[in-house]
Amino acid sequence: MTTTRDTDQDQLLDVAARVMFPTYRPALVIGHGRGRHVTSTAGVEYLDLTGGNAVSSVGNAHPQVTAAITAQAEGIVHTSNLVCNDQAVLLAAQLCERTPFGRVFFCNSGSEANEALLKLARRYFHETGDPRTQVIATTTGFHGRTYGALSLTGRAKHRIGSGPLVDGITHVRINDLDEITAAISRRTAAVIVETIQAEAGVIEADPHYLHGLRRLCDEHGALLLFDEVQTGVCRTGPFLSFETLGVVPDACSIAKGIAAGLPMGVVLAREFLAPGLPGGSHASTFGGNPVAAAAARAVLEIIDRDNLPAHVASIGAVLSGKLRVLAADPALPTVAARGTGLLQGLQLRPDIDVQRLLARLRDSGVLLSVVGGTVLRFTPALNLTENELDQGIATLHAVLHHHTEGAL
């Protein structure tokens, strides 16, 4: 651990504000992390209930992940795609073994995985002599910031000033089967949805709706694609969130939690889609990086050894119970609680100054984020303990209670 001075953090934030694009508004400079906690360069420790935005799936500095990364770094850090590496091949095989999918493509982020899904859908129909280009997504969906992924993203807030976007994408309201029934046709290549729209405010797709999408896609010969970038890797309990919903998509994307914080995006597709990305049709220089793949293999081992699906289900039920109590408390500025496993949201009254609330939580040692304008999002590491959860919720309760004194 490095020793730090209180001034380090302020100086670094000043530099950041001067030399980095103002796309983010960081309030902290983090120097290290252990488990579910992170520590600023000013030496202050925080309980991270954002889990590094759903990325730090097994917590910070997990010894098994650190060992896997270190060992691989001592072996080889990069191989080109002219060859391949053992870690990526073994990871691909393991992902196929634990899912209904038979084909894997590696890249480096959620956006990039969704770009590949979009290309896969159109190219598959091109290759099979039934050219289709229309893709249907949702008005409240979030699929990333690159042009293809941004074009799939329905929320205007993300699209402002970036047009023209990719052609041929139609947006429909989620959970409205009538609207998509009117939009889908024999020209539709694919429908893409998240099973829980986290960025939109933790909006859950109704299982009945997802079953309806499967039926509509089958009727029209279109592909059903799930963006599991945030919901995947046991975030809701099962390895992929659709496993408990009884609907299997034709392909899905995962990213955030898969490599414990190292950049990795993955497309998982059913075997019949293999001709959709023929030789030379797609590539990623860093995709399948052996260090990231070694970290991901360690994550899979930890998921199995610690039975994280069962842990997420039980700790998620505890979190859900606590958020429902906060939501129902008339003394608090709360409206509703929703979500599954360790992807949950607590909706606040619209008059609450959420940035001030987040700052007060931070000052009290807890990191949370806001999605959909007024919804506190909980995406802690999957191995969050009940003690940590109790402490985090107690802090949140105290800060929310403050609003009665006009502090928020």
Ligand SMILES: *Cc1c(COP(=O)(O)O)cnc(C)c1O
């Ligand atoms: C975070 C996220 C993305 C974008 O992932 P990046 O790695 O930031 O490109 C796409 N879809 C969903 C559902 C996400 O949560």
